Amino acid sequence: MANDVEHEKRALRAELRERRQLLSDAQREDAATALTRRLDELVDSLGARSISCFLSTTTEPGTREFVRAAVRRGIRVLLPVTRSDGLLDWVVATDDDDDIAEGLFGLPEPTGEVLGPIAVNDVDLMLIPAAAVDRSGMRMGWGRGYFDKTIGSMQKCPPVYAVIYDSEVLDFLPREVHDQPVTGVVTPTQTLLLSPPRR
Template sequence: MPGAIDHAKRALRADLRERRALLSDAQRAAAEAALTARLNDLVATTGARSVSCFLSTTTEPGTRTFIREAVARGIRVLLPITREDGLLDWAVAGDEDEITTGLHGLPEPTGEILNPMALDEVDLLLVPAAAVDRTGMRMGWGRGYFDRTLGSMQKCPPAYAVVFDSEILDEVPRDVHDQPVTGAVTPERTVVFPLT
């Protein structure tokens, strides 16, 4: 039976989905351009030569321009592929990648599939989120893929949630399996959370 935390997460996710759906195409395009600049700056600042990212849906902060530009600059970009067992496989982004619909209706690459261990080679993780709070606690969309990924890495590189600025909240509901992130990147700013 779902508890208070599950109910609070469901309500917050519904509110966040509704807010994202209200953005116009022009607002989304402007946000993607600004976010691309912020992500490029983060890659440059960290010196990352290999990153993980995700193919954004139409309502998420847009990552696709960043991915194309990073690949063109010679950055190795790994994109997630969902699995039935709750883990993520990965594929290296290319210039002419085809995109398919994966589990849960999410966009995924069609390239050569690498196992979950491929993530051990990246310098920077860029992960989707519904929201993140000021302590760095990330709240995802409820399937647990990225919590499992972050929680299973022996040596986790810096991990940044990619969200809209209004999705950095004072507090998000948290459960024992939820994993924190190093920081957040929005179209307006990059935030590094204090170590707790």
């Protein structure tokens, strides 16, 4: 059974990855601009002063302008750094693009003073990557399990929103025991509350 679910997820991830690669530069830029506005609104509506986010790759919904602007507004932004043991370290973001290097999986990650995995326990809001999210709030990542492990281990989890494109909000996703739900999603056109935050 789990094998079937894993095969289903793998096929769906491949389809979603391909769909993202077909977007034009202009579509990506427009999406990033719209997303920055939505993310700003979410941060303001929650009164968040400390958040975690991620540095988007070229095919992901663009978060970099949002991160820079949040830092300039005085919001503390933690960015993830992957570790070989499956955990995430964190670095406080700056508004300088020179502070970015290639991480463990070739993904953009911040350089700077590394804080341990528990640093994220202090944030008011988590913004995380995803391949897709279904309408019950179930999130499917890219298969490495970093964010499932992080969210699952937090004693007091803040609201967690996945940042995705509109077409990646699906009716249903295959799920496994370790998969963690999210509070909602932020897309270029909408912010959806899907499940209540856990306390």
